[in-house]
Amino acid sequence: MAELEIHHEVEVSDPYGKRVGVQAAIIAVVLAVVTILSHRAHTEAVLVKAAANDNWQRYQSTRVKLHSIEVGEDLVSSLATKERGAALLAEYARDKGKYEKRSEELQNEARHNEEEGEAIEKRALYFDFGEGLLEIGLVLSSLYFIARRALFPGVGIVAALSGVVVAAIGFAV
Amino acid sequence: MAELEIHHEGGEEKHDPMGQRVGIMAAVLAVLLAIVTIASHRSHTDAIISRSEANDKWQQYQSTRVKFHSLELGEDLMAALAPANAGEKLKRYEKDKSKQEEKGKDIMKEAREKEEATEHAEAKALRYDIGEGLLEIALVLSSLYFIAHRKLFPAVGVVAGLSGIAIAVAGYLK
Numbered sequence: 001m002a003e004l005e006i007h008h009e010v011e012v013s014d015p016y017g018k019r020v021g022v023q024a025a026i027i028a029v030v031l032a033v034v035t036i037l038s039h040r041a042h043t044e045a046v047l048v049k050a051a052a053n054d055n056w057q058r059y060q061s062t063r064v065k066l067h068s069i070e071v072g073e074d075l076v077s078s079l080a081t082k083e084r085g086a087a088l089l090a091e092y093a094r095d096k097g098k099y100e101k102r103s104e105e106l107q108n109e110a111r112h113n114e115e116e117g118e119a120i121e122k123r124a125l126y127f128d129f130g131e132g133l134l135e136i137g138l139v140l141s142s143l144y145f146i147a148r149r150a151l152f153p154g155v156g157i158v159a160a161l162s163g164v165v166v167a168a169i170g171f172a173v
Numbered sequence: 174m175a176e177l178e179i180h181h182e183g184g185e186e187k188h189d190p191m192g193q194r195v196g197i198m199a200a201v202l203a204v205l206l207a208i209v210t211i212a213s214h215r216s217h218t219d220a221i222i223s224r225s226e227a228n229d230k231w232q233q234y235q236s237t238r239v240k241f242h243s244l245e246l247g248e249d250l251m252a253a254l255a256p257a258n259a260g261e262k263l264k265r266y267e268k269d270k271s272k273q274e275e276k277g278k279d280i281m282k283e284a285r286e287k288e289e290a291t292e293h294a295e296a297k298a299l300r301y302d303i304g305e306g307l308l309e310i311a312l313v314l315s316s317l318y319f320i321a322h323r324k325l326f327p328a329v330g331v332v333a334g335l336s337g338i339a340i341a342v343a344g345y346l347k
Contacts, residue, residue: 022320028309032305032306032313036213036302043217043221046224047224047295057228057232061236061238061239065239068242068243068246076250076253088249
């Protein structure tokens, strides 16, 4: 009974415990925000990568069309009479130029998408590290209520602040 | 001894009806938070699946365009190299070209619908994410009452919670 009473009194008159509680609550809020940012960044990276795949596919289709025209050009120039082939060859030359330009544009778009995807994944990595450190900060701060040792929230605040810094770097990347 | 402890704490709880109400509120917020978090994850996954289906449709579309292009080339070669025997085949090519063109248009429409579905799912997910964040904040603030014993925390928590619910519902209705 005495033990229980002491326990009760500690809870009531433990301003440090209150501070640790507030600290844990703030860490929990920041952790929630960083976790959501991390999830969103990962999803965005997947969607951008899908857009890159789409552009690479369009690029390949353009190259197949260009290749078909080259085959047609060879056949017409080898087998058709000059007067029949001339108009077609001129048209093929125009189309080849068009497909060449288009494929270059698509290649640039696809590469841009890939670079964007990598940048987002890099950002997500920082958010992930930040999330991990904040989680450690939260757990260590909460440990105070079991162990009643100031060391835990002390290390917890260091971990949490590191997590905030790492997550903030993610924004700057 | 244990009985005494329970009795003692129970007595204290009776003196703090506000604490009981905040406890119930935190529990309700936790349940809502779990629902919104799941909805958010599901919506993000939906967006990825729709995007992948859109890619698939665009690939089908490109195939029809390549076929169409091959038919055009065949037409040209037939007309240039064997004009005397080309009549029958050119008719068939013309028919096939129309078929591929029609099919290509249908597939393009489907691909655009899938892309719109992706954007829609991501717009929903954004609202769920904001709702999730606000509900998380509401839950933490409400729990703070048990440490700080200040009504301000659950009061702000209620505002954050209601905002979170409203935004998540807006996501659901979108």
